[in-house]
Amino acid sequence: MFEAQNLRLTKQRQIILDELRKVISHPTADEIYQMVRKRMPKISLGTVYRNLEIMSDCGIIQKLDVGGTQKRFDGTVENHYHIRCVECNKVADIEMKPNHKVDSEAQKMTSFEVLRHRLEFMGICPGCKGTGNNKGRKNKAS
Amino acid sequence: MFEAQNLRLTKQRQIILDELRKVISHPTADEIYQMVRKRMPKISLGTVYRNLEIMSDCGIIQKLDVGGTQKRFDGTVENHYHIRCVECNKVADIEMKPNHKVDSEAQKMTSFEVLRHRLEFMGICPGCKGTGNNKGRKNKAS
DNA sequence: TTTGGTGCAAAGGCTTTGCAGAAAG
DNA sequence: CTTTCTGCAAAGCCTTTGCACCAAA
Numbered sequence: 001m002f003e004a005q006n007l008r009l010t011k012q013r014q015i016i017l018d019e020l021r022k023v024i025s026h027p028t029a030d031e032i033y034q035m036v037r038k039r040m041p042k043i044s045l046g047t048v049y050r051n052l053e054i055m056s057d058c059g060i061i062q063k064l065d066v067g068g069t070q071k072r073f074d075g076t077v078e079n080h081y082h083i084r085c086v087e088c089n090k091v092a093d094i095e096m097k098p099n100h101k102v103d104s105e106a107q108k109m110t111s112f113e114v115l116r117h118r119l120e121f122m123g124i125c126p127g128c129k130g131t132g133n134n135k136g137r138k139n140k141a142s
Numbered sequence: 143m144f145e146a147q148n149l150r151l152t153k154q155r156q157i158i159l160d161e162l163r164k165v166i167s168h169p170t171a172d173e174i175y176q177m178v179r180k181r182m183p184k185i186s187l188g189t190v191y192r193n194l195e196i197m198s199d200c201g202i203i204q205k206l207d208v209g210g211t212q213k214r215f216d217g218t219v220e221n222h223y224h225i226r227c228v229e230c231n232k233v234a235d236i237e238m239k240p241n242h243k244v245d246s247e248a249q250k251m252t253s254f255e256v257l258r259h260r261l262e263f264m265g266i267c268p269g270c271k272g273t274g275n276n277k278g279r280k281n282k283a284s
Numbered sequence: 285t286t287t288g289g290t291g292c293a294a295a296g297g298c299t300t301t302g303c304a305g306a307a308a309g
Numbered sequence: 310c311t312t313t314c315t316g317c318a319a320a321g322c323c324t325t326t327g328c329a330c331c332a333a334a
Binding site for chain 1: 210236248267
């Protein structure tokens, strides 16, 4: 998997990928750093960023640019839609199959060459629902 | 328009709003700063940020959290879809009417309470098409 | 051995904020 | 006058990067 790109299979790389694939959430770089640190306390945040970048460039994982200030990462690569909690910023998958017809529909309306689309729902997650929770308005996570 | 919220109609506020409404593009805070500066050279970037924030909180303008590192602003408030150039990051409107049915469709698939959605297309703008243009990969603008 | 990778810390890019003086109401 | 706003500069947050040492192949 890494060989093809002259990439070495370092312990850091393995653990980062392993931790990312272990969760269904879509953690930020820092959250991944915290998870990995439990298994490798001396790893540096820079290494985590570097490897997440490299792995998403290689198509091994996915970097998500959903709203909010931080990028999030996804251990799977298939395209799918997401929903983000407007209170705590938690991101989850939506099991809805991507509709590629909208791309050709959009193509009729623009002078851009349409490549793909991204659909993101916004809502309130079960944890924040009804609580009037405000605490985590920015970058809570998971 | 401002009175309702105890907001004062300052010269800075007027010019920022005026410049933003003058363009059909979706400028970043810094681009708005540059536009406004031509009419009011002493204005500070902080003031631009503060006012954009305030005006979007009041629903006078819209803060767009499309992909990329910078937020973008839109002088109109109606919900609509956007397309972003993957080369130069330019953002334009897509004249496609929002489909609210997808919200209820998504609602069936999640334990979140679905509020709304955001659909963003990605593509190549006329300016970058065919040029193999790479120069502006990050934050070019307009 | 030869590269590429790591840890550390410093630097970068965008945005927010504290403060004292300015101006709208 | 009172209260909000402004300009300035400093601080903040997330991310990237330079460098010397380390380790995979």
